[in-house]
Amino acid sequence: xxxxxxxxxxxxxxxxxxxxxxxxxxxxxxxxxxxxxxxxxxxxxxxxxxxxxxxxxxxxxxxxxxxxxxxxxxxxxxxxxxxxxxxxxxxxxxxxxxxxxxxxxxxxxxxxxxxxxxxxxxxxxxxxxxxxxxxxxxxxxxxxxxxxxxxxxxxxxxxxxxxxxxxxxxxxxxxxxxxxxxxxxxxxxxxxxxxxxxxxxxxxxxxxxxxxxxxxxxxxxxxxxxxxxxxxxxxxxxxxxxxxxxxxxxxxxxxxxxxx
Numbered sequence: 001x002x003x004x005x006x007x008x009x010x011x012x013x014x015x016x017x018x019x020x021x022x023x024x025x026x027x028x029x030x031x032x033x034x035x036x037x038x039x040x041x042x043x044x045x046x047x048x049x050x051x052x053x054x055x056x057x058x059x060x061x062x063x064x065x066x067x068x069x070x071x072x073x074x075x076x077x078x079x080x081x082x083x084x085x086x087x088x089x090x091x092x093x094x095x096x097x098x099x100x101x102x103x104x105x106x107x108x109x110x111x112x113x114x115x116x117x118x119x120x121x122x123x124x125x126x127x128x129x130x131x132x133x134x135x136x137x138x139x140x141x142x143x144x145x146x147x148x149x150x151x152x153x154x155x156x157x158x159x160x161x162x163x164x165x166x167x168x169x170x171x172x173x174x175x176x177x178x179x180x181x182x183x184x185x186x187x188x189x190x191x192x193x194x195x196x197x198x199x200x201x202x203x204x205x206x207x208x209x210x211x212x213x214x215x216x217x218x219x220x221x222x223x224x225x226x227x228x229x230x231x232x233x234x235x236x237x238x239x240x241x242x243x244x245x246x247x248x249x250x251x252x253x254x255x256x257x258x259x260x
Contacts, residue, residue: 019179042256043081048232050076052102052126054247056159056173063113065247069124070104091135091149098130114171122183128157134183147185151202181209209238228255244258
């Protein structure tokens with residue numbers, strides 16, 4: 001068994017010091033623009049019907065995670081909670097946990113992959129846990145809402161490719177690190193209807209590498225109940241020496257939550 005570790009933390013922390021410092025400086029001016037009048041909180045749970053596409057490579061061998069591995073959703077869940085307050089200068093806090101599990105069977109068509117031969121039948125699993133801690137400020141807070149801030153994202157994932165029959169070779173690629181990302185959330189409320197549309201996301205791009213996670217949605221709120229449906233897309237494109245991960249995860253989602 002051979003393990004290849006894609007150390008995202010080392011890769012990004014080296015490259016995003018300048019970008020993160022600039023974002024922090026900009027965020028320091030935001031509290032004067034808007035703040036909540038009272039303490040507010042909310043929580044939601046959602047299901048994301050996602051598909052995985054793209055490629056993974058190590059030591060010059062490449063696998064197509066969609067066409068070769070035929071990965072499909074097994075179970076995906078997302079939990080979100082936030083607290084907003086009227087205290088000046090202090091940011092609001094948002095937590096988000098995303099858990100993805102995809103599996104499939106396929107045939108290697110691009111060539112051998114990490115010792116597994118060309119045209120071998122393989123069974124694959126891709127698991128990804130993602131925890132976000134976001135600190136943000138309300139820039140606008142009326143029928144047009146805009147939040148800006150910074151997110152620390154903890155990624156913990158693994159792609160396992162195992163040959164079926166033959167020599168039963170196994171390849172494991174791990175994703176394990178912490179990333180700093182810019183955060184935005186915009187929402188437009190239709191007055192007196194409870195209906196709104198919006199978008200939110202986390203993004204960073206520097207020196208040819210990038211990570212983004214964005215979604216757009218429609219929302220309906222009645223009393224404390226909040227319902228959403230929309231589309232979410234997450235992409236990871238990083239290169240570190242001989243290790244390359246270039247994948248996209250996207251699909252529709254639906255959520256239900258409460259706000260206070």
